[in-house]
Amino acid sequence: MATTTGTPEANEVAGEDGVRRRDFIEIAAVSAAGVGGLVMVYPLVSQMAPSADVLAESTTELDIGALETGQAVKAVFRKQPVFVRRLTPAEMQAADAVDAESLRDPQTLADRTQEGHEDVLVVMGVCTHLGCVPLGAAEGENKGEYGGYFCPCHGSHYDTAARIRKGPAPTNLEVPEYTITDTTLVIG
Ligand code: FES
Numbered sequence: 001m002a003t004t005t006g007t008p009e010a011n012e013v014a015g016e017d018g019v020r021r022r023d024f025i026e027i028a029a030v031s032a033a034g035v036g037g038l039v040m041v042y043p044l045v046s047q048m049a050p051s052a053d054v055l056a057e058s059t060t061e062l063d064i065g066a067l068e069t070g071q072a073v074k075a076v077f078r079k080q081p082v083f084v085r086r087l088t089p090a091e092m093q094a095a096d097a098v099d100a101e102s103l104r105d106p107q108t109l110a111d112r113t114q115e116g117h118e119d120v121l122v123v124m125g126v127c128t129h130l131g132c133v134p135l136g137a138a139e140g141e142n143k144g145e146y147g148g149y150f151c152p153c154h155g156s157h158y159d160t161a162a163r164i165r166k167g168p169a170p171t172n173l174e175v176p177e178y179t180i181t182d183t184t185l186v187i188g
Contacts, residue, residue, distance in 0.1 A: 058188060064120065065183030072137040074125060077176060077187045081125030083137040083149070083162075084185065091160035092119060094147060098159070105171045109161040112172070117180045122187065123162040123173035127151040134158065134173070149173065 144150030156167030
């Protein structure tokens with residue numbers, strides 16, 4: 001669904017607005033493929049240039065009905081990249097097989113998802129070390145040693161629940177506030 005990266009550009013630190021231009025290109029491609037909401041949200045943000053207080057209150061709405069098991073999409077929430085993944089049963093089992101208390105930032109998959117929607121993982125696409133955009137959301141990208149996300153800047157590996165498992169990042173990828181109603185995901 002999304003484009004493949006892994007080039008040197010992937011090592012760029014997120015820009016002033018926290019999102020690489022490359023990600024906007026990927027987001028546009030995803031929108032064209034039929035995941036609703038993105039087409040409306042980004043042009044609105046970019047053309048109207050809302051003030052900081054308006055931006056802080058904004059939400060991002062996505063139709064995740066077409067998001068198949070094992071797929072992920074990149075979107076934008078308050079000018080930051082956000083990753084939405086529908087986990088496979090194997091990815092959920094891998095996350096649940098870990099003793100959460102043994103982790104650097106102890107959280108279970110259930111802690112990081114919503115009841116009844118444990119297969120939908122929503123995280124900010126911002127590495128908690130120094131803010132790079134991790135790889136792993138787009139098809140073919142490096143997911144790291146634990147099958148989730150990999151930050152190429154300094155080598156942080158996140159697992160299938162986007163929890164930090166190896167490398168310098170101090171905490172798990174942040175889970176933003178969100179709600180899921182039927183097939184609609186509203187972040188913020
Ligand atoms: S910014 Fe991700 S590992 Fe340093």
